[in-house]
Amino acid sequence: MNENYKTIKELADELGVSKQTIRNKIDKDFREKFVQTIKIKGNNTLVINNAGYSLLKKTLQNDTAQTAKTLQNDTAQTAKTLQNDTAQTAKTLQNDTAQTAKTLQNDTAQTKLICFLEEQLDKKEQQLSVKDKQLENKDTQISQMQNLLDQQQRLALQDKKLLEEYKAENDSLKALKMPSQETEFKHLDNQYKDEVNALKEKLENLQEQIKVQKRIEEQEKPRKWWGLWRK
Structure with a gap:
């Protein structure tokens, strides 16, 4: 080069x-x-x-x-x-420390309040759980009573059919002029009707008592304001 x-x-x-x-x-x-x-x-x-x-x-x-x-x-x-940044940072840290101490103090008081409220809510939830179980038992009893009523109604229909048969037979006996047996059939018919009516009345009273008890429990059931507060 x-x-x-x-x-x-x-x-x-x-x-x-x-x-x-x-x-x-x-x-x-x-x-x-x-x-x-x-x-x-x-x-x-x-x-x-x-x-x-x-x-x-x-x-x-x-x-x-x-x-x-x-x-x-x-x-x-x-x-x-x-x-400059160091000085500003030191000042900011000092302010943040004071603010943090104040915040922690407030948070401690708030935490205690929250714990207390949560304990109260837990107690209410336990009470509600007991009430719910009681309502379930009531519903079960109502269902059982309804089944009994259905069975009773079926029996009543069967008995009605028997009564009709008895009446038909009674009519036949009337044709034979047998007043004593006709009187006996009427007595049995009235006695059976009285028993059925008494049982129905008892069942209706029991259902009404259950409904009243359920309404009282619903009124006593506290509003779940805590559900919104937790969110």
């Missing part, structure tokens, strides 16, 4: 920068004045003469000095900013 010219790589190695940095410094005016193209090993290669080398070196030195100055200013500014 001619010592009056240097390639971009040679310049980058000597000046301690990258080839891209060298290329970034080569503008159109610089290229016209200091750059030539020569053949090196059969390839066209850009080379820079000594004047261009000196200009690039000076430019890079100025850039380095400017960068160092900028870094120095930035460092001073950063140190000042850090100092």
